[in-house]
Amino acid sequence: MVRLRLATWLHASPTPTSTNSDCRKTSLKPTPEPPQTTSLEKKHYPQQYSISEADTANMSSFVPFKMPAKKATGPLQDVPPPSKIVALAQKISAETEKIDVYFRQKGLQMPSFDEDAAGDFPNIVDDISTTRREIIQATRELHDLMVGPKESVRWMAWDVTNLVPLNGTITFEQLQAKTSLDATNLTRLLRHAMANRIFQEPTQGVIAHTAASRLLASDDALQAWVGFNTEEVYPGSAHVINALKEHPEATSLDHTGFNYAFDTVGKEPMFVTLGKEPERAQRMAKAMSSLTGGEGYELSYLTDGCDLSDNNLFGGTLVDMGGSHGFASVHLARKYRNMRFIVQDLPATVASAPNPVCEDMQVAERITFQAHDFFTEQVVKDADVYFFRWIMHNYSRPYAVQLLKNLVPALKPGARIIINDLCLRGPGEENPWDERLMRSMDLVMMTLLNAQEREEREFVQLFEQADAGFVFKGVTRPKGCRMSIIEAVWMPAEDEEKLNTNLSRPITL
Numbered sequence: 001m002v003r004l005r006l007a008t009w010l011h012a013s014p015t016p017t018s019t020n021s022d023c024r025k026t027s028l029k030p031t032p033e034p035p036q037t038t039s040l041e042k043k044h045y046p047q048q049y050s051i052s053e054a055d056t057a058n059m060s061s062f063v064p065f066k067m068p069a070k071k072a073t074g075p076l077q078d079v080p081p082p083s084k085i086v087a088l089a090q091k092i093s094a095e096t097e098k099i100d101v102y103f104r105q106k107g108l109q110m111p112s113f114d115e116d117a118a119g120d121f122p123n124i125v126d127d128i129s130t131t132r133r134e135i136i137q138a139t140r141e142l143h144d145l146m147v148g149p150k151e152s153v154r155w156m157a158w159d160v161t162n163l164v165p166l167n168g169t170i171t172f173e174q175l176q177a178k179t180s181l182d183a184t185n186l187t188r189l190l191r192h193a194m195a196n197r198i199f200q201e202p203t204q205g206v207i208a209h210t211a212a213s214r215l216l217a218s219d220d221a222l223q224a225w226v227g228f229n230t231e232e233v234y235p236g237s238a239h240v241i242n243a244l245k246e247h248p249e250a251t252s253l254d255h256t257g258f259n260y261a262f263d264t265v266g267k268e269p270m271f272v273t274l275g276k277e278p279e280r281a282q283r284m285a286k287a288m289s290s291l292t293g294g295e296g297y298e299l300s301y302l303t304d305g306c307d308l309s310d311n312n313l314f315g316g317t318l319v320d321m322g323g324s325h326g327f328a329s330v331h332l333a334r335k336y337r338n339m340r341f342i343v344q345d346l347p348a349t350v351a352s353a354p355n356p357v358c359e360d361m362q363v364a365e366r367i368t369f370q371a372h373d374f375f376t377e378q379v380v381k382d383a384d385v386y387f388f389r390w391i392m393h394n395y396s397r398p399y400a401v402q403l404l405k406n407l408v409p410a411l412k413p414g415a416r417i418i419i420n421d422l423c424l425r426g427p428g429e430e431n432p433w434d435e436r437l438m439r440s441m442d443l444v445m446m447t448l449l450n451a452q453e454r455e456e457r458e459f460v461q462l463f464e465q466a467d468a469g470f471v472f473k474g475v476t477r478p479k480g481c482r483m484s485i486i487e488a489v490w491m492p493a494e495d496e497e498k499l500n501t502n503l504s505r506p507i508t509l
């Protein structure tokens with residue numbers, strides 16, 4: 001059994017408690033439905049919400065949305081027109097009201113996500129149907145503007161971008177001459193891309209970049225991300241069902257959708273396949289750097305959220321397992337300037353690490369690289385921190401437990417094990433956009449490696465199954481970050497008893 005408490009003297013800072021469920025739930029309360037009418041037509045009223053006094057007390061800065069006043073004459077005539085986003089919001093609001101009125105008048109069931117909601121949008125008359133399309137378009141446009149070009153593209157995917165000049169335009173015919181596609185199919189592909197704001201057609205037959213297509217043409221890491229997803233992940237996804245039918249336990253590294261797609265079932269895990277082809281391996285590494293540089297994954301969250309000040313005080317050592325080219329260690333070493341860092345990875349990765357690892361020599365001198373396979377016993381004994389970032393989610397439970405077991409012979413009492421990964425919250429507890437991305441990541445891990453993202457209780461189980469000497473400390477999640485910091489400490493019962501006895505013994509001078 002993993003123990004959940006630890007002698008408080010181990011850390012001067014307060015014991016972190018789980019903050020993984022810190023998402024603020026709205027305190028809007030449903031009001032009762034209005035009385036049913038006696039009409040035979042079923043009336044459906046949308047659920048309405050009232051705000052309690054306590055809520056309003058916390059909303060002193062809440063400014064209700066107001067339509068900007070009509071253009072004034074006189075001294076106010078210079079008031080600028082509403083921005084695009086406000087104009088879109090106004091349009092959404094006005095058009096949605098029309099739909100609402102129409103639904104009420106016709107006694108139609110309001111659109112909802114509930115189990116008993118109508119399976120289809122009702123057949124509606126032409127002008128209301130136009131209203132509906134306007135809303136779909138405007139909400140999509142506002143959504144895309146809020147997400148921004150880079151994040152939109154990251155979660156989509158594409159390729160003809162380099163052939164369109166960055167500054168200027170190209171005709172369909174000119175572009176066709178540069179590709180092997182025929183004119184009709186090229187046009188079909190491009191116009192579909194345009195529907196996703198990738199390229200635009202300022203005049204018919206002429207193609208120009210949009211912000212998103214320009215990024216795809218110029219951002220190397222984003223290109224790698226798109227290439228990795230379209231050429232490695234998507235073929236794997238198409239074979240996940242085969243893999244699950246034949247291996248429903250879904251734990252093996254070489255019986256995944258990826259293995260079925262690339263004919264490596266029972267032969268080798270994805271990392272080995274990619275490792276044999278430097279271009280594919282490099283593309284994956286770049287794709288990962290694009291993801292980890294993306295919104296909600298920035299390393300600054302790690303440095304702000306992972307408190308190593310006690311270890312820094314005594315010049316402690318951190319072992320960055322599967323640390324790649326040491327990006328995380330560099331960030332931590334910039335903040336904790338007395339600590340030493342050992343970045344372990346497979347020999348080929350260590351051999352290609354930059355030397356020096358960064359320009360700041362005070363930082364670079366404290367970071368060393370070491371080839372080490374984390375499926376063998378840990379060779380760095382008595383370090384203060386053993387750190388896994390983006391590692392545990394690459395493995396199903398049997399492998400992840402083994403990674404922790406391999407640490408045990410090296411651990412000294414009080415050694416910290418810090419995992420930096422996603423930590424899933426319960427369904428609906430996450431912001432919906434984040435939840436969709438996190439759960440997609442979970443399935444990508446299944447596709448490629450039969451691996452998974454985990455909830456807090458699943459991390460607890462990993463430590464529990466690895467060794468009773470691990471004491472689970474909790475999960476913290478920096479605000480705005482999608483990743484969490486999951487921590488346990490090595491403190492076998494006999495060591496804890498010894499320490500407690502020593503502490504209670506009177507000091508003799």
Ligand SMILES: C[S@@+](CC[C@H](N)C(=O)[O-])C[C@H]1O[C@@H](n2cnc3c(N)ncnc32)[C@H](O)[C@@H]1O
Pocket residue numbers: 271288292321322323324325327328344345346349372373374375388389390391
């Ligand atoms: C998803 S990357 C994470 C990299 C880094 N920790 C980060 O935060 O960006 C996984 C890393 O694990 C390394 N790796 C895979 N198998 C390994 C093994 N058996 N022993 C050590 N490292 C391994 C890979 O080379 C890769 O650098």
